[in-house]
């Protein structure tokens with residue numbers, strides 16, 4: 001016990017004197033918080049939109065008005081010069097343009113299906129898609145309204161308009177943070193423990209102090225727990241920070257039990273700390289271990305459903321995700337945050353995650369020998 | 374067969390890396406209290422041999438005991454009995470001198486009071502009071518080596534393995550390092566030291582010369598010079614490598 005404490009004390013001293021490690025410890029959560037606040041916002045608002053109105057009738061103005069009336073679009077300008085579109089998109093001044101053709105209202109009244117054209121800047125594909133969706137919705141509402149009015153006023157025919165009402169469960173206002181924060185928690189509990197434990201073990205190997213530790217009576221479990229406990233504590237500390245910021249600043253709601261989250265996080269850390277040990281046994285320099293850690297992390301994240309929903313993957317890849325411990329933890333954390341799920345509903349994920357954790361941790365500890373290669 | 378006076382014994386100890394044989398059938402016996410030197414050029418296999426004796430590396434074949442303990446089966450017990458200074462500087466550069474002593478003493482199971490005593494003792498013995506709170510990386514190289522030696526001895530091991538302890542150190546610092554070794558040997562510690570400095574081999578009680586993994590001679594420096602009719606170890610070494618080396 002005393003030996004382990006000696007090891008832990010030394011480890012903490014070293015962590016706070018090691019610049020690359022400090023950078024990872026402090027920069028990772030900061031970047032994550034920044035990501036939380038802007039980059040990944042999948043909600044699209046205030047798309048600047050250029051209107052080219054060749055019709056200029058009450059009806060076309062009504063259409064423009066209905067675009068203008070939403071949060072999603074900002075009308076920057078009206079023009080009748082088509083060349084402006086290209087020019088302004090190149091200068092990043094507008095992201096979308098709507099062209100209303102001449103005789104738009106006359107054609108609509110005569111049921112001639114006038115063609116409006118929407119031009120979207122596709123550089124940011126995600127935003128473009130969402131913007132297009134919004135605009136379509138507005139245009140079809142508009143058409144519905146006018147068709148109904150026109151039909152009512154002239155003759156009655158069987159136009160059946162399907163009315164759709166949408167109701168989103170669990171994340172009612174589709175706020176992206178509510179979805180992102182759990183993902184970020186998972187990534188934090190992956191990067192930090194894996195990278196730091198791998199780096200600090202490999203550093204000792206590189207410098208030669210690991211060889212010295214190996215000729216002391218320090219047992220393998222004392223050596224490893226002395227190494228890992230500081231990173232475990234740091235990970236929990238940063239988890240606490242990121243969650244507090246998420247809850248107080250970004251107003252995400254945590255509907256589940258903190259204790260359950262902490263317990264399952266502890267189990268998940270077996271996997272990531274275990275991977276850290278494993279990486280340290282197959283690499284010989286800090287750079288190598290960083291590289292391997294990043295590479296495995298990207299792979300884990302891509303296959304976890306964080307960016308690409310698992311249901312959208314090809315079937316083979318979907319099956320492969322069952323081999324990814326992060327996939328289970330991602331589901332667990334999201335469910336705890338959003339649905340407030342209790343352990344009973346999470347067993348389907350918690351059991352395979354625990355098995356993976358035990359397996360990875362045990363194998364790595366056995367691979368880590370008190371010997372030099 | 375165990376003689377109380379033989380503290381390290383190897384029997385055809387061999388280690389291969391793939392098809393390359395780094396240590397080839399080495400058999401030695403080292404007596405308690407001896408300063409036993411291992412002389413050989415870079416790549417001769419000195420480090421590999423020392424690592425096997427410390428339980429860091431499994432032998433490919435052959436037997437060895439250290440302090441009566443088998444290196445294959447009892448390597449963890451051996452670790453209580455030995456001090457080891459590897460060829461790389463093995464203290465933490467980002468810890469202070471005091472913190473390094475505290476750490477290794479803690480690892481060897483010394484209590485607070487003993488740790489404090491050791492810190493005082495070492496700082497007096499090595500005259501390093503002014504450095505106690507500076508980072509170990511800021512010490513002069515000679516002092517670093519002596520500090521590393523002192524930490525390897527924190528638990529008063531009966532056997533001390535030193536792997537090229539004086540490489541890169543200036544001659545004066547080398548001399549003070551050897552003074553420490555003599556002090557320790559006088560207290561009954563057995564010392565196993567490798568070197569590629571031929572002049573240092575004269576300081577050893579007994580000496581073995583290694584070349585390409587094989588041991589080509591083992592004797593006291595005096596008898597070696599007599600036997601091969603040479604004036605210095607320099608000449609003996611040159612002669613042996615030419616005659617017996619591969």
Ligand SMILES: Nc1ncnc2c1ncn2[C@@H]1O[C@H](COP(=O)(O)OP(=O)(O)O)[C@@H](O)[C@H]1O
Nearest residue numbers: 373390395413414415416417418419420421422
């Ligand atoms: N882990 C290893 N894998 C492969 N070859 C090794 C390994 N360790 C040492 N060697 C080789 O064994 C030989 C002896 O090395 P070493 O024992 O370090 O020599 P010395 O300490 O006498 O300089 C060298 O040629 C070295 O390249």
Ligand SMILES: [Mg+2]
Nearest residue numbers: 419420460537
């Ligand atoms: Mg060597």
